[in-house]
Amino acid sequence: MTRHVCLVCGYVYDPATGDPVGRIPAGTAFEDLPDGWVCPECGAQKEMFEAQEES
């Protein structure tokens, strides 16, 4: 599954770890995050994220 990076603050959402503090379990694809989910580091909304190229 693809990682997504927040264009506001650089936070990387990695489906392998999910967002434990935001109660998003590991294995959750970015596309499946709930609509109200925001970047934990800066509060930006989902549309501020960009799929990250595989490195």
Next chain:
Amino acid sequence: MDRRHFVIVGGGGAGVEAAAALRQADPEARIAVWTDEEVPYYARIRLGEVVDGRSRPEDLFLRLPSWWKDQGIELRLGVTVEGIDPGQGRVQDGEGTWTPWDALLLATGARPFLPPIPGIDRPEVVTLRRMKDALAIRDRLAGSRRAVVLGGGLLGLELAASLAQAGIAVTVVEAAPWLLPRQVDPEGGEVLRGLLARRGIDFRLGTTAGSLEGGASGGCRVVLSSGESLEADLVPVMAGVRSETSLARAAGLDVASGIRVDDGMRTSAPGVFAAGDCAEHRSGIYGFWSAATEQGRAAGRAMATGDSPYQGSVRTTTLKVTDVALFSVGDLQGPAVRVERHREGDRYRCVRLDEEGRVVGAVLIGDLGLRKALMLAMMSRKAWEPLQGGTP
């Protein structure tokens, strides 16, 4: 091989990201993070949410308590550092105990700048940098009616919006003739001022506070260089920050405005690294979140492996005031060969290009549809396709 021991002074973005990178590179090492704050790693950018009550402090925490345990990273809260001794490779905490290290990271961040004006020590003056600052302002909202925010930069405006949201009459005082002078061009600043004025925020631009005096009704009076006086019972000072370099300076490290580091985040003292708002890299102090976390990760790798991985960070700004959309990236003040501007009511776009047609800086207000394209254009350094007229 003996387990290496890494000590990180500072529990913010640079410090904790460094700890995580260290752990990834060295599964065996002892890693300790010391912070003088009473709360673990949190989203500092979101402190305004604590001020206006949208979030509780724990909502901003960026790691579960179990993370520290799982990673085997020791977190010491509320610990001050007395001094560092690079020659002996040790650091002394506020209780006088010396702890040895194989490598030390200074991620001490920055502190608010307080202009040296008469009355700056008055009780109405507050700053917003740490969790305890946010809680202190939150707890004073009920007893406050009028606030004068000194500083019309990003953090000043976000706090002003939080205060206005809480029903406080807010005036922002900014020395520059327009708002967000570092992130927005004058015309964009004017569009932004209009948007914020409609949210009930008042502005005094091109003037500074000369002194704070006792007020008529119990609060204080902010006397401006323009001659005008404003009554206030809360005076948030949001006039920028200064790198926290006192430990480095006392230990004889090379310090300019920040602690000088190379591409491996190494300071002038062997074994001592620095990252984040306290660090000066290629003569620059970035002072924004993504740079701090990127530097932290670079420092962690460098401490574990000796790499020199850091090549600098791209500045972007997104104003986080509800229903005011603003985005800015890159350089808005340096030379540009061509500048595209487009304004339509509250919507504004400014794109600055160099001689190769590449984007060097941009501002979007009202409609952020182009923000991704602009970011990617800047990062790829490809020529920008100029836009005609209205917002696509």
